[in-house]
Amino acid sequence: MPDDTAPAAYQVLARKYRPETFADLVGQDAMVRTLKNAFKADRIAQAFIMTGIRGTGKTTTARIIAKGMNCIGPDGEGGPTTEPCGECEHCRAIMEGRHVDVLEMDAASNTSVNDIREIIDSVHYRAASARYKIYIIDEVHMLSTSAFNALLKTLEEPPAHVKFIFATTEIRKVPVTVLSRCQRFDLRRIEPEVMLDMLRRIASREEAEIAEDALALITRAAEGSARDATSLLDQAISHGAGETTAEQVRAMLGLADRGRVMDLFEKIMHGDAPGALTELSEQYADGADPMAVLRDLAELTHWVSVVKITPEAAEDPTISPDERARGQALAGTLGMRALTRMWQMLLKALDEVAQAPNTMMAAEMAVIRLTHVAELPSPEELMRRLQDTPPPPPPGPGGGGQAGAHPQGGAQATGQPMPQPTHPGPSGPSASRRGPALAEAREAALAHYPTFEHVMELIRANRDMKLYMEVEKGVRLAAYQPGRIEFTPAEGTSTDLSQRLGSALQRWTGNRWAISLVNGCDTPTLYEKAHAEELALKSAASEHPLVRAAMEAFPKAEILTIRTPEAVSLEAEEDALPEVEDEWDPFEED
Numbered sequence: 001m002p003d004d005t006a007p008a009a010y011q012v013l014a015r016k017y018r019p020e021t022f023a024d025l026v027g028q029d030a031m032v033r034t035l036k037n038a039f040k041a042d043r044i045a046q047a048f049i050m051t052g053i054r055g056t057g058k059t060t061t062a063r064i065i066a067k068g069m070n071c072i073g074p075d076g077e078g079g080p081t082t083e084p085c086g087e088c089e090h091c092r093a094i095m096e097g098r099h100v101d102v103l104e105m106d107a108a109s110n111t112s113v114n115d116i117r118e119i120i121d122s123v124h125y126r127a128a129s130a131r132y133k134i135y136i137i138d139e140v141h142m143l144s145t146s147a148f149n150a151l152l153k154t155l156e157e158p159p160a161h162v163k164f165i166f167a168t169t170e171i172r173k174v175p176v177t178v179l180s181r182c183q184r185f186d187l188r189r190i191e192p193e194v195m196l197d198m199l200r201r202i203a204s205r206e207e208a209e210i211a212e213d214a215l216a217l218i219t220r221a222a223e224g225s226a227r228d229a230t231s232l233l234d235q236a237i238s239h240g241a242g243e244t245t246a247e248q249v250r251a252m253l254g255l256a257d258r259g260r261v262m263d264l265f266e267k268i269m270h271g272d273a274p275g276a277l278t279e280l281s282e283q284y285a286d287g288a289d290p291m292a293v294l295r296d297l298a299e300l301t302h303w304v305s306v307v308k309i310t311p312e313a314a315e316d317p318t319i320s321p322d323e324r325a326r327g328q329a330l331a332g333t334l335g336m337r338a339l340t341r342m343w344q345m346l347l348k349a350l351d352e353v354a355q356a357p358n359t360m361m362a363a364e365m366a367v368i369r370l371t372h373v374a375e376l377p378s379p380e381e382l383m384r385r386l387q388d389t390p391p392p393p394p395p396g397p398g399g400g401g402q403a404g405a406h407p408q409g410g411a412q413a414t415g416q417p418m419p420q421p422t423h424p425g426p427s428g429p430s431a432s433r434r435g436p437a438l439a440e441a442r443e444a445a446l447a448h449y450p451t452f453e454h455v456m457e458l459i460r461a462n463r464d465m466k467l468y469m470e471v472e473k474g475v476r477l478a479a480y481q482p483g484r485i486e487f488t489p490a491e492g493t494s495t496d497l498s499q500r501l502g503s504a505l506q507r508w509t510g511n512r513w514a515i516s517l518v519n520g521c522d523t524p525t526l527y528e529k530a531h532a533e534e535l536a537l538k539s540a541a542s543e544h545p546l547v548r549a550a551m552e553a554f555p556k557a558e559i560l561t562i563r564t565p566e567a568v569s570l571e572a573e574e575d576a577l578p579e580v581e582d583e584w585d586p587f588e589e590d
Contacts, residue, residue, distance in 0.1 A: 049166040049183070056189065123162045268297075
């Protein structure tokens with residue numbers, strides 16, 4: 001015989017407080033309003049599809065719809081309603097999951113076309129006892145393509161006594177042909193304020209004492225899912241065994257202290273690497289997971305960035321007053337470039353920590369990187385510093401040794417750029433005198449390059465032979481003055497020669513050079529001047545009939561060198577054996 005004195009089995013809060021009517025649904029006002037109007041106007045569609053994240057009430061809503069369509073009221077005379085009584089036999093059977101005319105199927109385990117064929121074969125039979133025969137298919141996106149295709153015709157024109165209700169978390173995986181045959185309802189995430197009110201009511205009914213900060217942590221961890229929130233609340237009540245505090249919930253969820261995360265964040269953004277590593281080590285010693293700490297840093301970075309753009313985001317009810325004040329202060333002092341750089345590096349660090357053999361070591365390396373880049377100046381600040389930097393001293397006329405013989409001076413002959421001070425320049429009256437001083441310093445520096453030949457010596461001294469050969473063969477100089485070069489490029493010259501020449505001269509001299517291209521200048525290049533005789537011989541040879549015929553027969557042929565008869569005779573004389581004055585007789589004795 002069963003023991004009637006045995007205690008009733010414990011029912012988890014997620015099931016105990018599952019909504020039974022549309023009025024009990026939390027945070028889905030738009031959907032409830034639409035369904036109520038459809039029931040009142042008797043415009044109930046043949047198929048519904050519910051979509052949303054886990055725990056927002058998709059399957060629960062499907063059961064409430066099924067109860068509303070089949071409810072007959074306590075007196076047995078009622079019709080379809082949005083407020084099912086919960087007392088009639090149909091309501092009780094549907095609530096208990098034993099109604100013969102309300103069939104629930106999990107598409108995750110019944111994916112084949114044969115499973116759908118059973119539904120298609122049974123829709124032609126009327127309901128056994130209820131008003132409608134209702135098919136609830138959960139996770140419908142898991143059905144195979146063949147199963148979807150088999151369902152289309154029945155879904156479009158089902159018998160009058162048949163209704164379909166689908167639920168899915170992946171609406172994009174459901175074929176458009178199925179979506180077009182259903183009324184779609186998108187169940188929203190539960191807002192934090194609504195979630196907090198729901199948790200307070202449940203805690204009050206359970207006579208559980210739980211701190212507001214603890215409820216805020218549960219709400220944040222649930223991410224808009226009512227089922228997740230009630231399950232976490234159930235666990236927190238058991239974990240607290242009395243009054244549940246935020247510290248207990250934080251330990252239960254494996255979260256780091258939000259205040260300590262902010263301490264770590266501030267040390268990183270201030271570039272305090274030793275302090276940041278110490279704080280990370282202390283949190284690790286207290287049981288915090290390095291991956292969780294980095295995730296909390298990423299979440300905090302995102303929240304501070306949002307608060308900086310939209311200050312009203314700081315009014316989130318799940319944020320404590322102290323966190324709100326510190327977050328607003330951080331948003332007011334940090335720039336968006338620093339925050340976005342922090343976000344990108346944290347995303348990279350999370351991937352590295354997940355793959356590292358030692359997560360703590362990887363997290364420490366990530367914190368070191370973050371502290372070193374936190375105070376990098378923005379491009380605007382860098383330009384401002386460069387503009388405020390005093391000019392470099394002009395190079396001296398001699399640098400000692402062989403390099404001092406070049407007109408550009410010893411400092412530039414080494415090819416090393418001049419060191420640039422990083423401190424900001426003076427302001428006030430001294431700044432107004434900086435303009436003429438800069439101009440005088442620039443003229444003095446450029447005075448070491450009075451001619452274009454001095455520029456060529458500078459290129460040679462810095463050992464950029466590729467640039468030297470390109471300038472020698474490709475520049476037809478039109479005008480030159482120190483700091484400014486105008487030329488016409490020779491045929492076949494690289495299109496970016498002027499840009500590369502200007503960049504190199506600025507790097508070597510510390511002053512900007514104006515390099516411009518002009519048309520129509522036929523001045524010979526330096527190479528043409530140095531090899532004028534050879535070029536003239538090549539030009540004359542190319543006009544010879546035999547040479548012209550050879551060039552036409554071989555279009556890619558080139559004249560590499562010219563050997564004149566005089567040159568051939570001279571080479572022959574140099575290679576000839578010396579003449580012997582006396583004839584040598586091999587039989588003559590010495």
